[in-house]
Amino acid sequence: MHTVKVRLRKPRRVFTFKCEDIQLNRDESCIVETERGKEWGICLLPPEPCPEEMRSRYSMRVVRRANVKDEDTFNWLEEEEGRAKGICQRKIRERELPMKLVDVEYTFDKRKIIFYFTADDRVDFRELVRDLAHDLRARIELRHIQVRDEAKMVGGLGGCGRELCCTTWLEDFKPISMRMAKKQNLSLNPSKISGQCGRLLCCLSYENDQYEVMKRRSRQQQVEREEVKSVEDRSARSEERSRPQQDDRDNRDKPREGQRERSNTERSPKRAPRTEKRDDKPAQQNRPAQETKSQDKGDGSKRRRRRRGRGRGRGGDDKPGGAAVGAPGKE
Numbered sequence: 001m002h003t004v005k006v007r008l009r010k011p012r013r014v015f016t017f018k019c020e021d022i023q024l025n026r027d028e029s030c031i032v033e034t035e036r037g038k039e040w041g042i043c044l045l046p047p048e049p050c051p052e053e054m055r056s057r058y059s060m061r062v063v064r065r066a067n068v069k070d071e072d073t074f075n076w077l078e079e080e081e082g083r084a085k086g087i088c089q090r091k092i093r094e095r096e097l098p099m100k101l102v103d104v105e106y107t108f109d110k111r112k113i114i115f116y117f118t119a120d121d122r123v124d125f126r127e128l129v130r131d132l133a134h135d136l137r138a139r140i141e142l143r144h145i146q147v148r149d150e151a152k153m154v155g156g157l158g159g160c161g162r163e164l165c166c167t168t169w170l171e172d173f174k175p176i177s178m179r180m181a182k183k184q185n186l187s188l189n190p191s192k193i194s195g196q197c198g199r200l201l202c203c204l205s206y207e208n209d210q211y212e213v214m215k216r217r218s219r220q221q222q223v224e225r226e227e228v229k230s231v232e233d234r235s236a237r238s239e240e241r242s243r244p245q246q247d248d249r250d251n252r253d254k255p256r257e258g259q260r261e262r263s264n265t266e267r268s269p270k271r272a273p274r275t276e277k278r279d280d281k282p283a284q285q286n287r288p289a290q291e292t293k294s295q296d297k298g299d300g301s302k303r304r305r306r307r308r309g310r311g312r313g314r315g316g317d318d319k320p321g322g323a324a325v326g327a328p329g330k331e
Helices: 052-057 068-095 126-136 147-154 178-183 208-253 257-267 271-315 322-330
Strands: 002-008 014-019 029-034 037-049 061-065 100-106 112-118 139-144
Touching (some): 014 037, 029 068, 112 126, 112 147, 126 139, 178 208
Parallel strands (some): 014 061, 112 139
Antiparallel strands (some): 002 014, 002 037, 029 037, 100 112
């Protein structure tokens, strides 16, 4: 079995179709069988082999290559869709319905016309359907779509400069929240993070999972760093506690200052002569002081003797030896 990638006429999306024995080339037109019936498509990738186990996954298939009749039908559908769109817009204005017509699609078998519109509230369009069925003579279907589906059908270019993702390859719309933009540290300006539809960009969800993984890793690394830091702090505290005990032991083992000075003086022979010189100077300086002291002592003894002699002369007979002293004077 082979599979082929085909872009449909409306909506302009790429789907995978089963291709049995039909050889298709790139950019070649073909007719495919879909859920709505036969449709016009363009081959984007040539047929590729596919295992039989994957056969049940693909329900749509390629019917045939497009021929001249199919091309004429394609051109007729393009013209009829334009005419039907004009008629519908005129009827909406006449009925004053609060709705906006987006696009019109004819099925390839010309039996059904689908009108796509947007509206803020629910709209009663039963009278509009009757008018369209009377004028177009076909089965009418009106579908209420959202603004994202509108951008998907209309198409355009995004802020990145490329064609809209929803128009080219995006199949389903995922819910987008402002939390994704905050997680990716993007600007919260609505004009910068909104798409052509006026809603948040679909590409915000592309890397959201990666940011969550990186955030978990950063948290884990932060926890590991905190654990390492706590271990280092504990070891530093234990070292600080052990330092005073070691200092006390070192102080006990160290000699006292006096002993250290004595030991240094004994060990250093150069300081000995300096102390001897210092000792000689005071000895020389002390000699005249001793001599002056001895002289003062002699003078003091003489003075005492003189005082004693005077006292004895005053006392007369009361003191022994007084007569002998005063006798020569009387004579």
